[in-house]
Amino acid sequence: MVGFDRTENGLVQFEGTDVHIFSITDNNIDEKTVKSFGEEWTKFNHFNEEEIRKAGDQYFDIVSDKLIEGKYILDVGCGTGRWTKYLLNKAAFVECIDPSDAVYAAAKLLRGYSNVRVSQAGAESIPFPDNSFDFVFSLGVLHHTPDTETAMRHCVKKVKGGGYFMVYLYYSLDNRGLLFKILYRTSDFFRRIICRLPSAIKKFICDLIAVFVYMPFVLITKFFRLIGLKKISKKIPLSYYADHSFRIIKNDALDRFGTPLEQRFSKQQIKEMMQKCGLTNIVFSDNEPYWHALGQKL
Numbered sequence: 001m002v003g004f005d006r007t008e009n010g011l012v013q014f015e016g017t018d019v020h021i022f023s024i025t026d027n028n029i030d031e032k033t034v035k036s037f038g039e040e041w042t043k044f045n046h047f048n049e050e051e052i053r054k055a056g057d058q059y060f061d062i063v064s065d066k067l068i069e070g071k072y073i074l075d076v077g078c079g080t081g082r083w084t085k086y087l088l089n090k091a092a093f094v095e096c097i098d099p100s101d102a103v104y105a106a107a108k109l110l111r112g113y114s115n116v117r118v119s120q121a122g123a124e125s126i127p128f129p130d131n132s133f134d135f136v137f138s139l140g141v142l143h144h145t146p147d148t149e150t151a152m153r154h155c156v157k158k159v160k161g162g163g164y165f166m167v168y169l170y171y172s173l174d175n176r177g178l179l180f181k182i183l184y185r186t187s188d189f190f191r192r193i194i195c196r197l198p199s200a201i202k203k204f205i206c207d208l209i210a211v212f213v214y215m216p217f218v219l220i221t222k223f224f225r226l227i228g229l230k231k232i233s234k235k236i237p238l239s240y241y242a243d244h245s246f247r248i249i250k251n252d253a254l255d256r257f258g259t260p261l262e263q264r265f266s267k268q269q270i271k272e273m274m275q276k277c278g279l280t281n282i283v284f285s286d287n288e289p290y291w292h293a294l295g296q297k298l
Helices: 031-043 049-059 082-087 102-109 148-157 178-194 199-226 239-243 246-257 267-276
Strands: 010-014 017-021 072-076 093-098 116-120 133-139 159-168 279-284 292-297
Touching (some): 010 102, 017 102, 049 082, 049 246, 072 082, 082 093, 082 102, 093 102, 102 116, 133 148, 148 159, 148 267, 159 267, 178 246, 199 239, 199 246, 239 246, 267 279, 267 292
Parallel strands (some): 017 116, 072 133, 093 116, 133 159
Antiparallel strands (some): 010 017, 159 292, 279 292
C-alpha cells in the first residue's frame, strides 16, 4: 500500500469502515450521471456471495490468478465494491475509488476486511502516484464519462510498467444482427426519456421494465435451454440474464435505463483506445458481457 499523493478533504467512518474523501476536480465527468449512480447503488447495495462469485467469474475470465495473487490493485469506479470483494481473498491489497456516494455502499460491503481502502475520488483525480499498481481495472464505468479515452489514459498512468489494465465498456452491438440493433435503438430512445424523470418515478419504471421486458426474454431463453436448443437460446436478446437473480436484473435495468450518459464502442475501437493509452498484448473475452478486455502496460 502506498500513501496518497494529495491531501484528502476529510475522513468519514461508515459501517465501521473509513471512507477517505477527496475533492472531485475532474473536468471529464457528468454530474447527473454520478448522482444517478450514487442513487442506484444506494438502492442496490447488497449482493450475496454466490452473486459476487458468479459475476466475478464472468468478468475476470481472462485474468489468471498470477495477475491477482499477492498484487496491489486499484478498482476505478468501484460502485458497491463487489468486484473488489471478489478479489480480496487473493490480492495483497485493493484500493477502491468512486466519485459518487456509492462509496458508502462499498464501505458497508467491505467492512471487516483489512486489505482494502475506500476513497471517494474521480478517474481524473486518482489520489495515488503514477506507476503504483500491479493491476488496475474499471468495469462498466468509463463509458459513462464524456471522453472515455482520456479517462482510460488516467487509469493506465497508475499501472506499473509490465502491469495490467482491464476494462469493460458497453459494446456497439458490432457482433450482433439487425434485430439486436433495432432493439437497442428503441431502448436507447426510452432511456433518454426515463433518465430525466424524478428519482422515485425512474426507479419504479425501471422495475417495471425488469418485470415486463427483461423477464419475458429470460423465460424464453430458459425454455429453449430446457428443450435442448442452447445455441439458439444464446441469440435471444437479454439471454445473458438467464443465469442471474431477479435483483441483479432490476439493478441492471436501472443501470441501463436510468443513466443520463452512456457511450458504446466496437471491439476495434476499444482495442485502438487501449493501444493509444500504452497497452499491448491486448486480449478480449469471447464471452458476455461485451466487451471486456485485458492489456499489459509497455
